[in-house]
Amino acid sequence: MSPAAVKSTSRNVARLHPLPLRVMHWMNTAAIFIMIGSGWRIYNDDVIFGWLYFPDFLVIGKWAQYGLQWHFFGMWIFVLNGLAYLTYGIVTGRFQQKLFPISLREILATVGDALHFRLSHEDLTVYNAVQKILYLGVILVGILIVITGLCLWKPVQFSELSGLFGNFQTIRLIHFLCMSAIAAFVLVHVTLAMLVPQSLLAMLTGGPIVGDALAGEAREPPVAEPAAETTP
Template identity: 50%
Template sequence: MAKRVPIHPLPLRIMHWLNAIAIVVLIGSGWEIYDASPFLPFTFPQWMTIGQWLGGAIAWHLAAIWLLMLNGLFYLGWGIASGHFRRKFLPLSPRAVLRDTAAALRFRLPHEVGVYNAVQRLLYLGVIALGILAVLSGLAVWKPVQLWWLSDLFGGFFISRVVHFCAMTGIVLFIAVHVLLVALVPRVLPAMITGGRLPEPDGREVRP
């Protein structure tokens, strides 16, 4: 019997779901924190937020951030060391992104098991960059005195808040597209839980 090669290796699956928990808690509590002093003409409805009140929201936010940061560091270290980033995200050319975007918009971009198309590569790299931006701008909001150099880098306390909000918005948009695509191609979901199995060398896809 041939060795079973999963679509998503176990460490990746664990990190994916830990990250999902951290992100949901951070966004929900972050909305509650934003509501305490909104800088745009709207607030998030209470039912969408986590923490009940500002004190609870900050407590959840500053607890979940440790999960996000530790898990994120493991992910970056693992992705680089294992060659996952190099194999899955590279090469990435503007031409390929344009080609695959055009195909995707005409619903002619097939899902290839175990291979990311150029749009996926761009979005995954983009959301990793947004995650790093969210952590750095969040640190600048948290410690504008002790981490004054980081606060200055973003242009001060208020602009750090705005950057943090924009990073969150980008991540929310990513999640919306990500979840929509899973809804359109539901067979990708079990693979992120059980690992799934890569197609046999003869090209037949073996369903897990």
């Protein structure tokens, strides 16, 4: 193969997790940690549950006011990055390809496998039903937490939206429950990533080659890594 052909082959391959997706995933991770840590600081100042305070070593911001500043800083990263991720997922067809369809049969079979510790993650390129539900669920909860956050931040400007949820305390509770769902997701998600280290490596390096980048998100089954002679 000529050097030019080698170059174009290596430039056009699409990996399981393309670079933009990886950048957005890790930016989102940083934003979530800032938002949860600073949110706990703000919560401690006016708790919803009398028995629940978050220890100082887990919160971000020395006082509630600093917590609030961190929260708004994280919010801009989370919202802008989240909009970019949603646009990317829809425009490239990634959501349709990776997260759909989900059938009840597939869910029951995957849950059965999980209960028998038979859940296999050998083929990184295909998400099982539990992964699909978890990813779709966390995306929806992410949208809901932003909407309720806007209602808490600007209750007058978003009064019609706020009216859909109820009074201020109800919106606070929904916002808190969304945070709890995201925290639970992160716990399960990170545990699974540790149990399947090659999935973590793929989210860092891009993972296996799955098709041609010029065709957008790959729709073909994965192909083998390029032979040594095609590697730049």
